[in-house]
Amino acid sequence: DADVTQTPRNRITKTGKRIMLECSQTKGHDRMYWYRQDPGLGLRLIYYSFDVKDINKGEISDGYSVSRQAQAKFSLSLESAIPNQTALYFCATSAGHNEETQYFGPGTRLLVL
Amino acid sequence: GEDVEQSLFLSVREGDSSVINCTYTDSSSTYLYWYKQEPGAGLQLLTYIFSNMDMKQDQRLTVLLNKKDKHLSLRIADTQTGDSAIYFCAETSTDSWGKLQFGAGTQVVVTP
Numbered sequence: 001d002a003d004v005t006q007t008p009r010n011r012i013t014k015t016g017k018r019i020m021l022e023c024s025q026t027k028g029h030d031r032m033y034w035y036r037q038d039p040g041l042g043l044r045l046i047y048y049s050f051d052v053k054d055i056n057k058g059e060i061s062d063g064y065s066v067s068r069q070a071q072a073k074f075s076l077s078l079e080s081a082i083p084n085q086t087a088l089y090f091c092a093t094s095a096g097h098n099e100e101t102q103y104f105g106p107g108t109r110l111l112v113l
Numbered sequence: 114g115e116d117v118e119q120s121l122f123l124s125v126r127e128g129d130s131s132v133i134n135c136t137y138t139d140s141s142s143t144y145l146y147w148y149k150q151e152p153g154a155g156l157q158l159l160t161y162i163f164s165n166m167d168m169k170q171d172q173r174l175t176v177l178l179n180k181k182d183k184h185l186s187l188r189i190a191d192t193q194t195g196d197s198a199i200y201f202c203a204e205t206s207t208d209s210w211g212k213l214q215f216g217a218g219t220q221v222v223v224t225p
Contacts, residue, residue, distance in 0.1 A: 004155075044215075048212060058212070100205045105155055107155050
């Protein structure tokens with residue numbers, strides 16, 4: 001079984017709708033991250049969490065919110081989706097404590113019409 | 114913010130060596146990474162190098178780090194069709210609290 005899973009894998013929604021993307025991990029890592037990938041721009045950090053009580057904004061947090069429900073779960077919400085949020089979204093985890101290697105989920109492809 | 118730059122495209126013939134280059138600006142980089150993304154898949158960690166090293170070899174992969182020039186490269190020996198993918202360079206530093214800064218990715222196409 002995959003260590004980092006994301007649901008759904010694909011999603012089509014309409015402008016103005018609220019949607020949630022979910023991430024779960026079985027690696028026992030404290031740190032979790034949400035990125036979006038756009039062609040030619042690499043990955044950009046949206047939000048990150050270093051433990052259950054810790055939430056931090058990344059480079060491009062506007063229009064997004066997150067919830068760290070447990071050590072293993074980190075969800076990303078788009079409160080009112082807009083077309084320029086169409087992208088590939090990745091969740092990642094790392095152990096922290098001087099072990100910074102990040103492990104990625106398979107991604108969620110989101111299309112906002 | 115700090116930048117990581119890569120060329121966007123590389124074409125290589127099967128059996129040849131591929132060299133993917135990356136430059137970065139962060140003077141306090143600690144770890145530098147290479148990730149591989151195959152079509153429709155997430156990012157797979159290929160290898161990483163600590164900033165006090167200048168070379169790391171792992172089977173067909175060789176990572177070279179020139180810290181003075183802030184230049185990182187990934188050499189793939191005997192490139193195969195299965196090596197066709199997007200390769201991302203990323204770095205983290207003592208200032209970034211574990212966050213990764215990614216390059217835009219290099220699309221590698223392996224031709225027969």
